[in-house]
Amino acid sequence: MDEAFGVDERTEGDLLHLAVRGELDLATAPMLRERLYGAADRSSGPLIVDLLAVTFIDSTALGVLIGTQERCQERGIDLRLVLEDARILKIFEITGLTELFAISPTVTEAAAR
Amino acid sequence: MSGAVEDGSEVRTMSEPVELSIPIQSDLILLARLTAATVASRAGFDVEEVDDLRLAVDELCVLVAEDGGSGRLRLTFTTAGDTIEVVCALDGGESQDGGRPDEHGERELSVRILDALVDEHGEEFDGGQRRGWLRKRGVRHGPS
Numbered sequence: 001m002d003e004a005f006g007v008d009e010r011t012e013g014d015l016l017h018l019a020v021r022g023e024l025d026l027a028t029a030p031m032l033r034e035r036l037y038g039a040a041d042r043s044s045g046p047l048i049v050d051l052l053a054v055t056f057i058d059s060t061a062l063g064v065l066i067g068t069q070e071r072c073q074e075r076g077i078d079l080r081l082v083l084e085d086a087r088i089l090k091i092f093e094i095t096g097l098t099e100l101f102a103i104s105p106t107v108t109e110a111a112a113r
Numbered sequence: 114m115s116g117a118v119e120d121g122s123e124v125r126t127m128s129e130p131v132e133l134s135i136p137i138q139s140d141l142i143l144l145a146r147l148t149a150a151t152v153a154s155r156a157g158f159d160v161e162e163v164d165d166l167r168l169a170v171d172e173l174c175v176l177v178a179e180d181g182g183s184g185r186l187r188l189t190f191t192t193a194g195d196t197i198e199v200v201c202a203l204d205g206g207e208s209q210d211g212g213r214p215d216e217h218g219e220r221e222l223s224v225r226i227l228d229a230l231v232d233e234h235g236e237e238f239d240g241g242q243r244r245g246w247l248r249k250r251g252v253r254h255g256p257s
Contacts, residue, residue: 026175058171058172058175059219063216066217
């Protein structure tokens with residue numbers, strides 16, 4: 001059984017790290033939007049969105065990530081994604097979003113960008 | 114799942130369609146994904162193909178349901194040979210508030226995903242009813 005959707009948040013210096021888990025789809029996109037937009041609006045430094053524990057992602061969740069990127073750009077902060085699962089990465093590749101997002105395979109690498 | 118051995122190779126013929134009818138509630142699209150994975154697995158699709166069909170059916174549901182309001186999604190999964198066809202029809206839907214938000218090009222993302230993951234797909238209006246369909250061919254591994 002896939003892990004239920006959830007977001008854990010922690011701050012390290014000026015980095016805001018959000019670890020997302022579960023399936024990101026039409027059902028969970030509104031909750032994801034609330035958490036990510038909220039973080040983008042109040043973060044004072046780079047925003048790291050860790051998708052390592054995400055088991056499914058569809059176009060509605062990708063739309064939320066694009067919206068988060070736009071909010072981050074408006075505020076002049078970096079959005080950095082962390083993902084390694086080949087199945088999830090494939091969705092970013094076929095939609096051309098690997099060109100839009102800064103993607104790292106680990107949180108440590110994302111923090112060091 | 115039908116199957117027969119002919120000259121040592123697996124021959125698969127058309128099987129009974131699987132039908133699913135769900136209210137348009139975002140959390141119930143999960144049932145469409147589960148059904149897609151089960152049908153693909155039983156048809157002998159490999160792990161990657163099962164994942165592809167699961168995501169493709171999710172996107173098909175989202176596209177068809179986008180202005181569906183209070184309607185139901187009626188899905189039919191048909192396996193014929195090495196191909197699965199999925200038809201998703203909207204029953205009794207009404208537009209509400211402009212439908213699915215598309216401020217970040219989500220509809221285009223859905224189409225790109227379907228283009229990449231299935232062999233054919235399309236959408237049509239028939240008698241005032243919105244329908245979407247897809248076909249995906251799998252590698253023949255034999256039924257599990």
